[in-house]
Amino acid sequence: MSAVIESTFAETRHDSAGPWRAAFRRLRNDRVGMICVVIVAAYMLLVLGSALGLFAKDWNREVGVSYANPSFLPHLENLEAESSRNLTAVSKVAPVDLSDIDPLAPYYKELDERTAKIKVTEIQRSDTLPFGGDKWGKDIIKKTVKGAEISIFVGFAAALLAAVLGTVFGACAGYFGGRTNDLFEWIYNVFTSIPYILLILAFAAVFGKGIATVIMILGITGWTGIYRLLRAEYLKHREREYVRAADAIGASNMRRMFVQILPNVSHVILVQLSQHVVQFIKAEVILSFLGFGVPVELVSWGTMLAEAQNELVIGKWWQLAAATASMAVLVTAFSLFTDALRDALDPKLKAVL
Amino acid sequence: MTEQKNLIEVRDLRVRFRLDKTQTFDAVKGVSFDIPDRSTVALVGESGSGKSVSAMAIMGLLPPESALILEGSRVIYQTRDLLREPRERLQKIRGKEISMIFQEPMTSLNPVFTVGDQICEVLRLHMGLGRAQARARGIEVLNEVGIPEPQLRVNSYPHQLSGGQQQRVMIAMAIACEPKLLIADEPTTALDVTIQRQILELLAGLKQQRDMSVLFITHDLALVGEIADHVVVMQEGEIRESASVAEIFERPQHPYTRALLECRPRLDRRPQRLPVIDDFLRSDGRPAGQQERKRGVVEGDAIILEARNLSKDFLLREGLFGHKAFRAVERVSFTLAKGKTLGLVGESGSGKTTIGLALMRLIDATGGEVLFEGTDLLKLSRRELMPFKRRIQIIFQNPYASLNPRFTVGNILIEPMQIHGIGADLAARSKLAYELLDRVGLGRVAFNKYPHEFSGGQRQRIAIARCLTMKPDVLICDESVSALDVSIQAQVLNLLQDLQDEFHMSYIFISHDLAVVKYMSDQVMVLNEGKLVEMANSDDIYLAPKQEYTRRLLSAIPRGFVPAAARV
Numbered sequence: 001m002s003a004v005i006e007s008t009f010a011e012t013r014h015d016s017a018g019p020w021r022a023a024f025r026r027l028r029n030d031r032v033g034m035i036c037v038v039i040v041a042a043y044m045l046l047v048l049g050s051a052l053g054l055f056a057k058d059w060n061r062e063v064g065v066s067y068a069n070p071s072f073l074p075h076l077e078n079l080e081a082e083s084s085r086n087l088t089a090v091s092k093v094a095p096v097d098l099s100d101i102d103p104l105a106p107y108y109k110e111l112d113e114r115t116a117k118i119k120v121t122e123i124q125r126s127d128t129l130p131f132g133g134d135k136w137g138k139d140i141i142k143k144t145v146k147g148a149e150i151s152i153f154v155g156f157a158a159a160l161l162a163a164v165l166g167t168v169f170g171a172c173a174g175y176f177g178g179r180t181n182d183l184f185e186w187i188y189n190v191f192t193s194i195p196y197i198l199l200i201l202a203f204a205a206v207f208g209k210g211i212a213t214v215i216m217i218l219g220i221t222g223w224t225g226i227y228r229l230l231r232a233e234y235l236k237h238r239e240r241e242y243v244r245a246a247d248a249i250g251a252s253n254m255r256r257m258f259v260q261i262l263p264n265v266s267h268v269i270l271v272q273l274s275q276h277v278v279q280f281i282k283a284e285v286i287l288s289f290l291g292f293g294v295p296v297e298l299v300s301w302g303t304m305l306a307e308a309q310n311e312l313v314i315g316k317w318w319q320l321a322a323a324t325a326s327m328a329v330l331v332t333a334f335s336l337f338t339d340a341l342r343d344a345l346d347p348k349l350k351a352v353l
Numbered sequence: 354m355t356e357q358k359n360l361i362e363v364r365d366l367r368v369r370f371r372l373d374k375t376q377t378f379d380a381v382k383g384v385s386f387d388i389p390d391r392s393t394v395a396l397v398g399e400s401g402s403g404k405s406v407s408a409m410a411i412m413g414l415l416p417p418e419s420a421l422i423l424e425g426s427r428v429i430y431q432t433r434d435l436l437r438e439p440r441e442r443l444q445k446i447r448g449k450e451i452s453m454i455f456q457e458p459m460t461s462l463n464p465v466f467t468v469g470d471q472i473c474e475v476l477r478l479h480m481g482l483g484r485a486q487a488r489a490r491g492i493e494v495l496n497e498v499g500i501p502e503p504q505l506r507v508n509s510y511p512h513q514l515s516g517g518q519q520q521r522v523m524i525a526m527a528i529a530c531e532p533k534l535l536i537a538d539e540p541t542t543a544l545d546v547t548i549q550r551q552i553l554e555l556l557a558g559l560k561q562q563r564d565m566s567v568l569f570i571t572h573d574l575a576l577v578g579e580i581a582d583h584v585v586v587m588q589e590g591e592i593r594e595s596a597s598v599a600e601i602f603e604r605p606q607h608p609y610t611r612a613l614l615e616c617r618p619r620l621d622r623r624p625q626r627l628p629v630i631d632d633f634l635r636s637d638g639r640p641a642g643q644q645e646r647k648r649g650v651v652e653g654d655a656i657i658l659e660a661r662n663l664s665k666d667f668l669l670r671e672g673l674f675g676h677k678a679f680r681a682v683e684r685v686s687f688t689l690a691k692g693k694t695l696g697l698v699g700e701s702g703s704g705k706t707t708i709g710l711a712l713m714r715l716i717d718a719t720g721g722e723v724l725f726e727g728t729d730l731l732k733l734s735r736r737e738l739m740p741f742k743r744r745i746q747i748i749f750q751n752p753y754a755s756l757n758p759r760f761t762v763g764n765i766l767i768e769p770m771q772i773h774g775i776g777a778d779l780a781a782r783s784k785l786a787y788e789l790l791d792r793v794g795l796g797r798v799a800f801n802k803y804p805h806e807f808s809g810g811q812r813q814r815i816a817i818a819r820c821l822t823m824k825p826d827v828l829i830c831d832e833s834v835s836a837l838d839v840s841i842q843a844q845v846l847n848l849l850q851d852l853q854d855e856f857h858m859s860y861i862f863i864s865h866d867l868a869v870v871k872y873m874s875d876q877v878m879v880l881n882e883g884k885l886v887e888m889a890n891s892d893d894i895y896l897a898p899k900q901e902y903t904r905r906l907l908s909a910i911p912r913g914f915v916p917a918a919a920r921v
Contacts, residue, residue, distance in 0.1 A: 241754040245816070247715055249769035249823065250742040263759035 023267075026344040033340025039333035043152065050149045059142035059299065065125045067316050068133030080135075080314070081127070132318035134307060143299050144322045150300040151327070154214050155281035161219030162280075163273045166226025167262075173227070174234025175257050184227070191224050200283070204292035211294055214287060218280045226272045233265040267345035274338040278331050285327065301327050357389040360534055360566050361411065361430050367423035368406050368415065377421075380406045382590040388534065393560060393567040395581035395598075397574055397613070399838035400809075403590040404570050408536050411435065411568075412453055413443050449479040452527040456539040458519035462511040468495070468522045469507035472529055479530045490529065498525045499555060516701075517548035521555065528559060535559075536568045541576070545700040545865060546909040553580055572838060574613050578602055578914030586610050602914035608633040616843040618872035620895060620910065623648065626850065627843040627872070648875045649890040654690035657859050658712070658745075658827055661686050663721035665707050665883075681707045683883045684721065689827065694853070694860040696874030696891060698867055698906070704883040705863045709829045712861070713745045714738060725827075743773050746820035750832035752812035756804040762790070762815055763800040769822050789818040793848060810841035817848065821856075829861045834869060846873060867910050871895055879903050 027033055050056045065081035104111075131140045173184035191199070203217040237243060238261070246260045281301075287293035288302025289309075296303075301323045308320035368381040381403040388394045396404040409415045411428050413435065428435040430451075435443065455461045463471060472494060473487040482490060488507070495503035498521040511519055520540060527535055537556065541549040557580050560567050569581060577584055577598065584601040586594045586609065594607040605611045612633035623646050663685045666678040682704040689695050697705040711718040714730060723730045725741055733741070749755040756765060766786035767779070776782035787797050793814040795807075804812055813833060820828060830849065834842040846869065853860060862873045870877060870891070877894045879886040879902065887900045898904045 241749045241751055242757045244710075244715055245747070245749060245755045245819075246757070246768075248713060248742070248747045249819065250739055250772050251768070252772075255772075260757055264757065 023344045027340055030340045030344065032336055033344070036333040036337035036340065039329065040337055043148065043330050043333075046145060047149045047152050050145050051153075056142040056145040056149075059138060059146040061139075062137040063126065063139055064129040064133035064137035065127055066133070066135055066137050067311070067314075068125075068127060068129045068137055070132040070318055071128045071130050074128045078127075131322055132316070134319055135311070140319050140322050143304060143319075144301075144326055147299045147301045147304050147323065148326060148330075150211065150294055150298055151281050151284055151302065152330070154211060154218070154284045154294075154300070155277045157215045158218035158222065158280040158284075159273050159276035161215060162222040162276055163226055163269055165219065165223035166272070167230050167269055169223065170227040170230025171234050171257050171262070174231040175238050175253070175261070177235070177238075181231075184231070188224055188227060191221065196221065197286075200287065201290070201292060204287065209292070209295050211298070214284055214293055217287070218283055222276060222280065222283075226269070226276070229268055229272060230265065233268055234261060237261045237264060267342070270345060271338055271342045274334060274341060278334050278338070281327065281331060357392065359387040359429075360390050361388040361428065363387070363407070363411065364427040364429065366407060366410055366426045366428065368403070368410055368426075369421045369423055371419050371421065380420075380590055381410070384587070384590070384592055386585045386592065386595055388566050388568055389583070391560070391564050391566060392582040393557075393569055393580055394583045394585060395569045395571065395577040396585050396587060397571060397577055398587035399572055399840060401589070402587040404587050405538055407587075408453070408538055408568060408570055412447060412451060412536065413438075414453075445479070448475060448532075449530045450532050451534045451536065452530070452532040453536040453538065454520070454523045454527050454540050456542050458516060458523045458543070459511065461523055462519060464511055467508050467510055468514070468525075472507075472522070472526050475526050475529050491525075494525045494529045495522070497559070498522070498528070499551070500525070515548075516544055517551060520544060520548075520552055524552075524555065524559070528563060528565075531563060532565060534566045534568060536570070538570045539572070540569075542571070542573075546867065546911075547700060547905065549576075549911075550909040556580065573617075573911065574601075574839075575617060575911035575913045579911060586613065598914055613839060616839045618843075618846070618868045620868055620871055623872055626847045629843045629847065630840040648694075649892060650690045650693050650875050654693065656688045657691045657726060658689040658861075659687070659722075659724040660708070660712065661722040661724065663708065663711060663723065664719045665704070665711050665716065666719045681883050682711065682718075685880070685883075685885045686721075687878055687885070687888060689859050689861060690875070691826075691859055692853070692857040693875040694862050694873050696870035696877040697861060697863040697880060698865065698870050698877060699880035699886075700865065700906075702882065703880040705880050706831055707883075708880075709747065709831045709861060709863050712829065713742070713747060715747070739773075743769075743823040744825050745827045745829065746823060746825040747829040747831060748813065748816050748820060748833040750835055752809050752816060752836065753804075755816055756812055758804055761801055761803055762795075765804070765815060765819055766790070766822055769819060773823060775822065785822065786818075789821050792821070792852075793818045794844075808841075810837050810845055813837065813845050814848065817845075817852070821852070824856070825858060827859045827861065829863070831863045832865070835864060835866060842869070849873070867895075867907065879906065 027037075065078065067078055067080045069076045069078055125137055129137075129139050129141075131144075133139060134143065169184050169187075173181045194202075199221050200217055203220065204213065207213040207216065234257075238256075243256055243260055246256050251260065284293055284300060285302035285305055288300050289306045291306070293302045294300045304319055304323040308317075308323065311317070311319055362385075364385050366381055366384045367379070370378045370380055372378055384403070384407055386394065386396075396407065398404045406415070406420075410420075410422060410426075415422070422436055426436055430446070435446070438446070462468070466474075469488060469491050472491040473482075473484070476482045476487040476490055477484070480487075480490075492503045492507050495506060500506050500518060500521055506514070506518075511522070514522065524540075535556075540556070541552050544552065553576065556567060556569075559565070567580075569577065571577060574584075581598050584594075584596060584598050585592055586601070586607065588609050593609045594601065594605065596606070600606075601610060602614070605614060609630065612628070612630040615628045615633070616630065618627060625644055625646050663682060664680070665682040667681055668676045669679050671677040685704075685708060687695065697708065699705045707716065710716045712723055712730075718731055721731070725745070728741070730738065730741055760768070763783065763786055766789060767782045770776050770782045770785065776785055783800075787800060790797055790799050795811060795814050795818070799807070799811075799815070804815065807815065816833075833849075834845050837845060849860070850873070852858065860873070862870060864870050874891045876888065877891045878888040879894070879900070881902050886902050887894060887898065889899075894903065895907065898907055
């Protein structure tokens with residue numbers, strides 16, 4: 001019996017172009033959209049690779065001199081590296097005899113013997129790095145890759161959290177209406193009446209530092225936009241005949257909300273999700289820039305930008321350039337991808353052939 | 354009849370639509386017809402026949418980015434070819450000499466301007482009238498189309514008018530500049546029968562007074578019989594038949610024309626099955642051995658469903674905190690006999706749909722009882738109601754809206770079985786779904802398709818199959834065939850009738866179409882403004898209506914073509 005059904009499935013499956021497949025076909029015909037998909041996918045591979053430790057694992061090693069020049073500009077003047085080098089040199093060549101007043105003088109010999117036992121390998125700090133180095137001589141490229149991992153992860157996780165909150169709240173408010181709606185509207189109004197940055201800072205101050213905190217802050221403060229849209233969608237859809245038809249066959253409220261209506265509003269969620277990813281990547285940057293973001297032992301594009309603030313004054317532009325460029329490319333590609341996705345998913349645009 | 358000049362000559366009109374980069378669709382394939390001076394030409398056809406596209410082409414209203422009028426097409430108006438006129442010139446003709454009214458008056462009027470503003474705009478644009486002059490003329494025209502108190506109404510906004518009045522305003526705008534040709538695209542389809550009759554009479558009267566021609570586009574041949582001089586029947590972008598109205602109705606040549614005439618249920622006959630188009634295209638004439646179907650309920654028929662004093666109030670917000678109750682249904686009582694059909698007729702706002710929804714608790718009734726085999730459904734909790742929900746099912750009006758677009762047909766059919774625990778497992782449920790798809794005439798390939806891949810009639814079959822999965826005892830058909838073309842309507846009505854014969858279901862058949870209700874129903878209940886006007890066996894009510902309202906409703910039914918000799 002089931003074999004019969006299976007074979008019938010197999011026979012007929014190919015000829016049904018569902019809404020999703022049709023949407024994908026529309027997306028594939030969008031050249032800009034597809035280029036953006038490739039760019040975003042490349043970023044994701046990068047993030048995945050660095051998360052698995054395939055590359056940029058040693059981003060924290062100080063491989064270059066302080067503010068090492070980019071390889072393509074090796075002859076830039078690097079006063080910082082010079083001064084630190086001079087500092088060590090001076091201390092070596094100027095032995096002033098202080099033994100008569102130095103209480104430690106009798107122990108010098110012993111100390112020297114002890115230090116001789118400890119092996120010190122002097123790292124060969126290079127003068128130039130592919131895209132320059134930061135204050136401690138860390139490789140900017142590796143730092144940017146590692147920073148991308150955190151920034152993008154935070155962006156996606158926070159957007160997901162916001163989308164889930166917004167969807168569930170919006171679905172409940174829009175579908176049930178009445179007092180449930182009043183309750184959620186009240187919460188919504190409270191959240192939106194407080195200036196956004198202030199709200200974020202208040203949460204950040206209470207929860208302390210950490211990646212999880214950043215995600216939570218952004219998620220908790222960012223659901224309002226999605227909520228608003230989903231509520232409107234549910235208000236509209238609950239009156240639709242197909243939902244009424246589902247009621248007629250005895251479908252429960254939950255079933256109607258999440259099995260019947262949700263697939264029909266999923267394009268709204270998806271587009272909102274991707275827009276919020278962009279927004280939250282930027283928000284994380286701002287948070288880290290203000291010092292409320294990721295902890296110091298980690299790096300994100302935001303912390304890089306925060307460091308760049310001081311560097312720019314002394315003419316070290318490469319950390320700023322690296323973080324900004326990689327973020328700008330991702331955000332632009334992701335926004336355009338979002339636009340393409342919205343066009344492709346809009347069922348009103350065109351009936352499927 | 355004297356020799357008439359042709360106002361418009363359409364010659365070999367071909368319109369091609371671009372669907373996407375590679376595909377095109379020929380909507381109109383070489384159509385030629387004439388619109389003589391001072392006459393009404395009816396363009397009749399079902400959806401997709403190209404009748405509206407032809408009219409849009411005459412008006413130059415087709416979207417240039419997707420519609421292509423092919424080489425060789427001509428629309429001759431006063432020795433000029435409208436298809437080759439420059440845009441500015443066309444805009445002068447459009448609205449002044451040729452004007453158009455549409456199906457949906459509400460969406461055709463701009464909601465933020467008063468009707469006076471909208472009429473005056475046309476007058477000032479095309480006739481160069483001043484503000485005061487235009488206003489005076491506007492009131493005059495409103496008076497002419499039968500708007501009561503035009504001096505006051507000229508300041509109303511569209512939403513303050515009823516549907517019929519809105520359509521009158523549309524007509525007023527269209528005739529304000531005294532056009533030579535009025536194109537009416539399904540002008541009465543969205544209106545009730547009584548309003549439809551008024552609008553038809555208005556159009557006929559205006560045509561006489563104004564010496565204008567009318568191009569009347571409709572899917573309903575019965576309407577055409579009353580107002581048209583000449584009829585053009587279209588199907589699939591081609592003209593099937595073009596003749597005078599008497600010829601069409603008395604000696605139809607093309608089988609398609611005959612099918613269109615016969616598919617529609619008639620008030621004087623009730624065959625076992627309605628003839629469908631295939632009957633005419635394959636052989637000529639209807640299937641043999643057609644007996645009349647007997648209808649009616651007699652004493653002692655078992656009662657399955659009974660409503661007692663059913664009422665429904667809708668609360669309208671009034672003021673800051675107040676509510677005002679609007680009585681949509683007022684103390685309506687009736688019984689539904691087992692295996693029989695109860696027809697509910699009435700104009701829009703009469704509460705017929707509200708009754709249907711209240712019966713199965715899709716909306717909560719305000720008062721009264723609904724007894725289903727003795728159990729009052731309105732008093733049950735949601736849990737207790739579940740076994741009864743399965744037994745009363747509903748088919749909605751709009752087959753495009755009542756199926757979830759993201760579900761495959763298979764999912765749509767299996768879902769109710771899952772909810773009610775019908776069938777042991779997925780395999781058993783799928784098997785039943787396949788059987789039902791066969792039964793409603795869709796075939797098994799439909800199982801994995803999505804609703805958008807089907808036409809309106811096929812979707813309604815899916816909705817019917819969904820109801821059948823639960824083997825209901827009572828089926829409520831809420832305007833279930835109203836959105837369908839006549840030929841499709843006949844097929845779906847036949848299917849519903851076959852299913853009733855097979856499964857002995859009881860139907861509550863809600864419709865504004867009195868002919869369809871007459872054909873389907875054993876008993877008919879007439880509603881007006883939420884109140885029960887009259888209820889009787891259908892033959893009795895149509896032959897001898899007792900109430901004035903029923904008589905009025907019946908007299909508004911389009912009569913089709915009545916030969917001049919028979920007209921009184």
